[in-house]
Amino acid sequence: MKKRKATEINASSMSDIAFLLLVFFLLVTTFNTDEGIQAQLPPWDPAAEETIENDRNVLKVLINQRNELLVENELIRTEELKSIVQQHVNNWGSKSNYSVSPDRAVISLKNKRETSYQFYISIYDELMAAYREILENAAMSKFQLPLQALGEDHRLQLSKQYPILISEAEF
Amino acid sequence: MSKFKKDGGKETPAISTASLPDIIFILLFFFMVATVMRETELMVQIAYPKATELQKLEKKSLVNYIYVGSPTTNHEQKYGSAPRIQLNDRIADKVEDIRDFILQERSKVDENLIGSLTTSLRVDKDVTMGIVSDIKQELRKVQALKINYSAVQKLD
Numbered sequence: 001m002k003k004r005k006a007t008e009i010n011a012s013s014m015s016d017i018a019f020l021l022l023v024f025f026l027l028v029t030t031f032n033t034d035e036g037i038q039a040q041l042p043p044w045d046p047a048a049e050e051t052i053e054n055d056r057n058v059l060k061v062l063i064n065q066r067n068e069l070l071v072e073n074e075l076i077r078t079e080e081l082k083s084i085v086q087q088h089v090n091n092w093g094s095k096s097n098y099s100v101s102p103d104r105a106v107i108s109l110k111n112k113r114e115t116s117y118q119f120y121i122s123i124y125d126e127l128m129a130a131y132r133e134i135l136e137n138a139a140m141s142k143f144q145l146p147l148q149a150l151g152e153d154h155r156l157q158l159s160k161q162y163p164i165l166i167s168e169a170e171f
Numbered sequence: 172m173s174k175f176k177k178d179g180g181k182e183t184p185a186i187s188t189a190s191l192p193d194i195i196f197i198l199l200f201f202f203m204v205a206t207v208m209r210e211t212e213l214m215v216q217i218a219y220p221k222a223t224e225l226q227k228l229e230k231k232s233l234v235n236y237i238y239v240g241s242p243t244t245n246h247e248q249k250y251g252s253a254p255r256i257q258l259n260d261r262i263a264d265k266v267e268d269i270r271d272f273i274l275q276e277r278s279k280v281d282e283n284l285i286g287s288l289t290t291s292l293r294v295d296k297d298v299t300m301g302i303v304s305d306i307k308q309e310l311r312k313v314q315a316l317k318i319n320y321s322a323v324q325k326l327d
Contacts, residue, residue: 011189011192012188014192015188015191015192015195017192018192018195018196018199019195021199022195022198022199022202025199025202025203025206026202028208028209029202029203029206029207029208029209030206030207030209031205031206031207034227034228034231034234034291034321035225035226035227035228035321035322035323035324036222036225036226036228036291036292036319036320036321036322037222037224037225037226037319037320037322038226038317038318038319039318039319039320040316040317040318041307041310041311041315041316041317041318042311042316043311043314043316044308044311044312044314111300111304112300113299113300113301113304114299114300114301115299115300116296116297116298116299116300117220117294117295117296117297117298117299117300117303118220118221118296118297120300120303121220121222121296121320121322122220122221122222124222124320125222125223125224125322128224129223129224132224168307170300170304
């Protein structure tokens, strides 16, 4: 038998194959954009609607058709909302128009049909940010730890003490 | 001076392209890992609103998507330019269709996982709240109470 030198395989078309695969994946896939604001809707119960009107534990937040923000029927700027929510939740009964305790504080968010979705989301975002700050402060003062470093049971304890109760409705 | 002079007549060697496939493969793997398969073809235009308090949706198989927005230019003739609701691969005729959609999706998953089903509302930012309120009303009627308002990170 004749001994032959091993032939070299021409790999110049390898990059073409790789390019084809790359283009295929570029076309059929999308970047993962599954992020958003988590919310919990109240159960459907027509009889129980509108029973929470004049309650000190309920902070009434309205967004009207001109995209204006009203808290307890007073026009405010978006930046003011966070501190008002924090006052409301952390009131502990000291002011008569705010909540008795954090676990009973409710925020009633109402909007018109003509309210823009973008503005609604930005207000919802503010409310969530206010609650996150409240939780962070509570974690610091109770457990001397930042919120991210808390264990599961401590976190559960906190969220029981400061439940995020936002009711969404139309007016 | 003649020290630095090039010896004329020598050809420059060709640049080796042997590592080109490797580079392309690295790009390919990046896209394979960082992206997901397109599940449905969007028939409505959606520009997500911006927000800061975002949470990731965890289990993909336990998420139902409801798209709301103006129909794209290809579908404008058929559906008009007013915001419409898209469920899976079709545009819903009326809001009540959401109920059937949710019940249908619910029958596909395991019974003890129904409680962790989330509905992702992928709504265009220029839509008014009327249509969103109607959707929320329908979701409440079928006890699909966990929702997620899709948004993108606000950069400031």
